[in-house]
Amino acid sequence: MASPYPKAPKRKRPKNLNLLTIRLPIPALVSIMHRVSGAFLFMLLPVLLWVLHQSLANPESYQIAQAVLSHPIAKLICLAVTWAYLHHACAGIRHLALDAHYGLRLNYARATSRAVLIISGLLTLRMGIWLW
Amino acid sequence: MVDRKKPAHGFSDWAWQRATAITMVIYSVLLAIRFVVDAPVAGFDGWHAWFAPFSFRAMTLLFLWALIYHAWLGVKEILMDYVHNIGIRAKLQSVFGLVLLGDAVWAVYILWSLA
Ligand code: HEM
Ligand code: HEM
Numbered sequence: 016m017a018s019p020y021p022k023a024p025k026r027k028r029p030k031n032l033n034l035l036t037i038r039l040p041i042p043a044l045v046s047i048m049h050r051v052s053g054a055f056l057f058m059l060l061p062v063l064l065w066v067l068h069q070s071l072a073n074p075e076s077y078q079i080a081q082a083v084l085s086h087p088i089a090k091l092i093c094l095a096v097t098w099a100y101l102h103h104a105c106a107g108i109r110h111l112a113l114d115a116h117y118g119l120r121l122n123y124a125r126a127t128s129r130a131v132l133i134i135s136g137l138l139t140l141r142m143g144i145w146l147w
Numbered sequence: 148m149v150d151r152k153k154p155a156h157g158f159s160d161w162a163w164q165r166a167t168a169i170t171m172v173i174y175s176v177l178l179a180i181r182f183v184v185d186a187p188v189a190g191f192d193g194w195h196a197w198f199a200p201f202s203f204r205a206m207t208l209l210f211l212w213a214l215i216y217h218a219w220l221g222v223k224e225i226l227m228d229y230v231h232n233i234g235i236r237a238k239l240q241s242v243f244g245l246v247l248l249g250d251a252v253w254a255v256y257i258l259w260s261l262a
Contacts (some may be wrong), residue, residue, distance in 0.1 A: 020233075050225065054221075054222070054225060056218070057218045057221070057222055060214075060218065060250055061246070061250060064254065064257065068257045070194060071198060071257060071261060073191075074192075077191040078191075081197055096193050102173065108168075108172060111165060111168065111169070114165070126153075
């Protein structure tokens with residue numbers, strides 16, 4: 016199939032794709048993390064349902080769920096899921112505010128991005144303390 | 148193919164993504180509150196009893212369905228951005244769609260098979 020995209024111009028343009036020297040603005044960081052966390056949660060959804068199922072089905076399966084979850088790696092995964100959910104939710108709420116034209120000015124956009132990172136980080140920390 | 152005669156198709160996806168997002172926020176806050184004011188008793192019996200009330204199971208199912216539909220819309224959006232080959236994209240969409248459909252049925256089973 017023919018590419019639907021216009022041919023790139025032949026002329027060499029300056030580009031900077033070095034990940035170590037690119038300075039990603041905070042709103043861009045929050046935005047890409049929102050996408051990555053959404054995809055991550057989607058992939059882990061069957062695992063979460065499995066755990067919910069095991070924990071509720073009967074006393075024996077509850078034991079299994081508890082045994083699985085008490086493993087440090089399982090706890091780390093739980094923490095990663097928790098962080099992904101909280102980051103995605105906070106960034107999602109910010110996204111809805113932007114849709115409603117709140118907080119569009121650059122300095123607010125930066126401040127709310129930073130708030131998303133800090134609030135979701137603190138809530139995750141709280142969950143981590145409870146998990147361990 | 149996009150059917151230009153069918154209006155507002157993209158708008159409704161956009162609106163549903165937001166409606167499901169708000170549903171999830173509300174449920175999450177209510178869940179957190181319930182954990183604080185009415186924490187489940189430790190162990191299987193307490194955990195099981197915590198899920199017994201019909202209203203809680205109904206809300207949890209609504210949450211899971213909102214989550215699943217939200218994830219479906221989001222995953223389609225991501226595929227649209229990164230997978231430009233229409234055939235491959237259609238196949239990936241069917242696979243992910245079937246998985247999510249399975250999740251949605253499974254969620255009913257989990258919550259309504261509680262003895
Ligand atoms: C907002 C996030 C969460 C909150 C507030 C939360 C809170 C709780 C609380 C209070 C209990 C009761 C403990 C007991 O009865 O002994 C519990 C049990 C449980 N949670 Fe969570 N949890 C969260 C997320 C998760 C995640 C992400 C997983 C799995 C990946 C998970 C898996 C379980 C399981 C299997 C049990 C029953 C086993 C047990 O009691 O040790 N939870 N949760
Ligand atoms: C309180 C919970 C949540 C809120 C407030 C929320 C909010 C949002 C919003 C507003 C968008 C639209 C972003 C856009 O139009 O670019 C979005 C996209 C998305 N969400 Fe959520 N969401 C939540 C939970 C979840 C969960 C649990 C999953 C996965 C299972 C998920 C997966 C996705 C995906 C894959 C996208 C597409 C991301 C993209 O296009 O970059 N979300 N979310």
